[in-house]
Amino acid sequence: MVAAPRWGGAPVMPNRPPADPVALQLRREVLAFALPDLRRSVGLMWLAILPVGVLGWWRDQVAAVGLTLLLGLANSVFRLRIAHSAAGLAQMDAAAVQRLEHQIERTALAAGLMWGLTVVLIYPHLGPTGAAMHVMIVAGGSALAAFYLAPIGRSLAWLLAPMLLPLVAVTLVVPSVRSLPMALLMLVYLLVMLAAGQRLRQTAQLAIRRGLEAAQANERLVLARDQAEQAMHATHRFLATMSHELRTPMNGVLGTLALLERSTLTPPQRRLLGLARQSGEGLMVVLNDVLDMSKIQADRLELRPSAASPLALAEAAVALFEPSAQQRGLALRLQVTGDPLPPAVWIDAQRLRQVLLILLGNALKFTEQGEVLLQLQAAPAGDGQVRLQLAVQDTGIGIAQADQAR
The missing domain is CATH 1.20.140 (Butyryl-CoA Dehydrogenase, subunit A; domain 3)
Known part of the structure; x- marks a missing residue:
């Protein structure tokens, strides 16, 4: 007669379904x-x-x-x-x-x-x-x-x-x-x-x-939303922190191309160098926009005001888009109204230039015929301050009434 085997160790408990x-x-x-x-x-x-x-x-x-x-x-x-x-x-x-x-x-x-x-x-x-x-x-x-x-x-x-x-x-x-x-x-x-x-x-x-x-x-939806917001803010903080590291090599590339452009080059070489410089400048513009947007969303965008002429900034923006407007048969004008503009105001010139370029670029993009008008108006705001009002008018398709609030 063979005895049943005996197994050592603790007794095996039956599996129980987890509690709900x-x-x-x-x-x-x-x-x-x-x-x-x-x-x-x-x-x-x-x-x-x-x-x-x-x-x-x-x-x-x-x-x-x-x-x-x-x-x-x-x-x-x-x-x-x-x-x-x-x-x-x-x-x-x-x-x-x-x-x-x-x-x-x-x-x-x-x-x-x-x-x-x-x-x-x-x-x-x-x-x-x-x-x-x-x-x-x-x-x-x-x-x-x-x-x-x-x-x-x-x-x-x-x-x-x-x-x-x-x-x-x-x-x-x-x-x-x-x-x-x-x-x-x-x-x-x-x-x-x-x-x-x-x-x-x-x-x-x-x-x-x-x-x-x-x-x-x-609770799960709130947790998922918080996690998504944390991930988004982490990404924005990373991009904002990397702004210097990304801009520095790009400035080095553009500077090298500018120095190379001063050297003796054949016409084909100069044409290729111009294409490389334009591509680099375009990439730098895109990079600046991305990094600035990341800084805004990460609450790390800092304004750097300095003495600058608002009229000079507006004229430079109009001059930049004027050749493109003439090629398309559009009139691009700058109109100054209101009180005389001061020669200089305390303003972040870089941010104002970005705003003007975006507004004028969108106006020209969606205008098939007619004109685009940039209006610049100054009004006293008290305590030696000046309130500047910028407006862009065009004869394009416009914005639907339902979308204007957005």
Whole structure:
């Protein structure tokens, strides 16, 4: 007979599916919704117990009343202890949440047994009026409890079954309160309450789950947006930091080409050198635009004001585009209006030149015939300052009214 092999090491545990964080948070939210009502239900329970106790005392059911009060006091203490645990609900794991749910179920069962005891010991001795009041109290208490017990496991069923089934049995068996319609009515009421509680539980859990899933989706979107913004700012910071490192070799290339252009060259060589210089200058313009845009988006663009003539800058910009405008049959004019322009103002000449070149370039690009007018107007701004207004008018296609706000 061959013995079965024995394997060393720790026993292998079966694989368990990972816990659903949404499901756990759903159970926490349900408990957070129910526990405050569980605390408030203590006062409501005593508002129901005391009239029943008075009716039983009046009918000489002293022992039953005393037992009911004792059970009600114990149930109140347990409810308050359970409600007090809501403070640490957010940190509870799945096992702790399950223990809390079972405690609420046991408390509901104890309350149902207490009310079932009043039905068996007190209800048959109350007479028609007292019995009717007792039934109203039991039915009203069960309806109120459904609002906060229905979403928590089987709590509502554990309350209603020992609470209402004794009432059905007593109205069928005890001669003093025997009533088949009442028994059927209580049985139907029990079934309806259980069905309504199940529907209420499903609706509440679905609403809470949808809210949790929406909150998680929103958190993921916010996180993705923040990460994208951080990546974008990191790229812009990198380009802004690399501006000097990129411009320095380009300036060296352009300077070398300028020195080479002064040397003795054949016409083909000079033509090739001119093409290389124009290409380098064009690349430098593109590079400056990219780096300046990166600096703007990285909040690192610095203005460097100096004394400069706004009229000279405007005339230079117009002169740069004038040959291109003449080739296309367009009139390019500079118009100065308003107060006389000061010979020099404190301004960042490089940025103003860029603005003028962009405005004039776009105007000429989208104008097929007619003219392009650059207007320069000066107005005093107080304290020795001058306000300059630049405007470009053209006879081109213009900008749609809906896009002008952009």
